[in-house]
Amino acid sequence: MxxxxxxxxxxxxxxxxxxxxxxxxxxxxxxxxxxxxxxxxxxxxxxxxxxxxxxxxxxxxxxxxxxxxxxxxxxxxxxxxxxxxxxxxxxxxxxxxxxxxxxxxxxxxxxxxxxxxxxxxxxxxxxxxxxxxxxxxxxxxxxxxxxxxxxxxxxxxxxxxxxxxxxxxxxxxxxxxxxxxxxxxxxxxxxxxxxxxxxxxxxxxxxxxxxxxxxxxxxxxxCDVETTYHCANVETAPNGSTTLVLDNLRHSAVDLDDPRYLEFEYIRAIASVTDTAFPEGEAVDAYHLGAGGLTIPRYLAAERPGTRSVVSEIDGGVVRIDEQRLGLGHVPGVDVRVEDGRLGLRRLADDSRDLVVGDAFGGVSVPWHLTTREALADVRRVLRPDGVYVANLIDYGEQRFARAEVATMRAVFDNVMIAGQAGDVGLDSPFGSDGGNLVAIASDRPLDPAAIRAAMDRRDTGWTVRDPAGTAAWVGDAQVLTDDYAPVDQLLQPYTNTAG
The missing domain is CATH 1.20.1250.20 (MFS general substrate transporter like domains)
Known part of the structure; x- marks a missing residue:
């Protein structure tokens, strides 16, 4: 030069x-x-x-x-x-x-x-x-x-x-x-x-x-592994279980020797819904939005022999961790597909599923296109008339996102209920807090909130469930999310530790 x-x-x-x-x-x-x-x-x-x-x-x-x-x-x-x-x-x-x-x-x-x-x-x-x-x-x-x-x-x-x-x-x-x-x-x-x-x-x-x-x-x-979408770590607990951590959030706890091991409260709540929504031991056709550590698909396969589960997971790195680090490469009856959940839903036939489980929403980010009325209409389309949709939601503070998502479910399904710690679902309780995990339950058939509450008590969740009327009161005037307008990122309030 x-x-x-x-x-x-x-x-x-x-x-x-x-x-x-x-x-x-x-x-x-x-x-x-x-x-x-x-x-x-x-x-x-x-x-x-x-x-x-x-x-x-x-x-x-x-x-x-x-x-x-x-x-x-x-x-x-x-x-x-x-x-x-x-x-x-x-x-x-x-x-x-x-x-x-x-x-x-x-x-x-x-x-x-x-x-x-x-x-x-x-x-x-x-x-x-x-x-x-x-x-x-x-x-x-x-x-x-x-x-x-x-x-x-x-x-x-x-x-x-x-x-x-x-x-x-x-x-x-x-x-x-x-x-x-x-x-x-x-x-x-x-x-x-x-x-x-x-x-x-x-x-x-x-x-x-x-x-x-x-x-x-x-x-x-x-990170132990940097996937396409997450900073992933795999931790081993003193009791021998393995925890999958994605972006500093504990997503799944797995016991390879016991597929019925359910550590997290929200997972036990989802299991309580499936226990009461379908006859004991009866096989179901299930679809799962999000893989995590395959906790619910493994539980259903063990608890309900013959169950067939299809899992859509957008992050191929999470699937590789499940296979290589968690030893979950060959779960009988579980078909894991690396694909976007909205596209996976479209590929399912009408009236082909008894159960849809939504567990793709994290604590700091949410795939908004899975939250909308149009997406939930696709969930309803693939469910049989007596099918059930159960979704894990995470929100804090005023819980504006969680309320909007449940309002959207109410716009699509005939019967919607919300489960969580009593303080989080609008009830006075010593368990009250300002947010965290909630489980939303939606179906076109009536479900028994007392039976679900009893099942959650047996699993020691400390949670309660509000009936459709109580859920409507909790939702209030929350907006319905659509493909045209879903400001999920603005509604979602992440966890803020105000202690001390």
Missing amino acids: TPTPDDPAGLGHRAAVALVFGSSAAVLVVEIVALRLLAPYLGLTLETSTLVIGIALAAIALGSWGGGRIADLTGPRRLIGPALGISGAVVALTPAVLRTTAEAAPGALLPAAMLTIMVPGTLLSAVTPMATKLRLDSLERTGTVVGQLSGVGTLGAIVGTVVTGFVLISRVPVTAILLGLGATLVLAALPMMWAARSRGGTAALALAVGAGGLAAAVAPGG
Whole structure:
């Protein structure tokens, strides 16, 4: 990159294209991977996505404006190396910074996220106007140079998005992606900084990348497995059961030797509904939205021999964990399909299921398209006339999402009831709290709330169930969710520990 009569600035065409392409791609990689890092703590919601996209766009705007301004005021060539290098150091430190902040000081997570996205995003976005200024050797070529490099930058952003979303996330842990990107940016910066005699700066950047790797190795909040949608961990309890943890939420507890082992209260409540809704020991045709640790499908297979269960799980990584880590690869009568639940529902025949179990809603994010009146109409379509839909809901505070979802069920089914701790379903009780797990029960046939309550008592849940009239009172004037209007992310209130 030495000056020549054809290139007085000393930046060749290929070098400029590579710098603009790579820096633009890196901005989008950081944006997408930041969503993955924040999802376990903020949820993979519309609000989280909007926040990250907004920060990234602000960084691009600031970098483009600032880079162009600086390029007009000073020689930009000596600034490109530091911009790449500092970006690489920040990117490499991002996994450790965000995870440590989320665990140690949750209130500071958003400012930390803004800094770790804004700093590299701004510096990398400044590369394009600086490289463009270096390539402008005559006014006659201004349009050509600006247009070419602008197009190259857009192409780089597209490639960064596609490669990250379709290739990297499914094959490489998030930490490795960011460490690799950080190291690549620093390596790209070293020759330019070395040529500018910035020896101390090059050493500091290399050390920062190494520190990022070491910090990521010891930072809290890591994953045993990073799936397409979750940060997954598998924990073994003293009693020998195995717990599947997805995004810091305990989803399933499994005893490989005892499929009737039901640890979580909401799972015991769902089992209580199935115990009372169908004759004892009778096989049923069931469909499950969400796999988790296959707790209910295994329970039904053991308790009701001959039961056939179809399970739709969108995350193939969860299915692999079930097979490889939990030893659940061959459960008799259980057909696990890696597919979106809404699409899985469409593939089922009318009047083909006795039972549909919805357990796809997490504590910090909800697949909204499974909550709507249209989705529930599909559930009703696949159920036989005396079939039952039972769903696990998680909500806190005013429980606006849970109430809206039950209101939507009431718009589709003839009989709907809500079960949970008495305080959570609008009754005074020593068990009262401000939210958590609830189980909604919907059917076109009447179900016996007293029988369900008795079954839950036998399973020691401490829960109660409200009859359809009491459920209607609990729902109040909550809105019905539709495909056209389902602001689930805004209705859902995540858990907030206000103790102390």
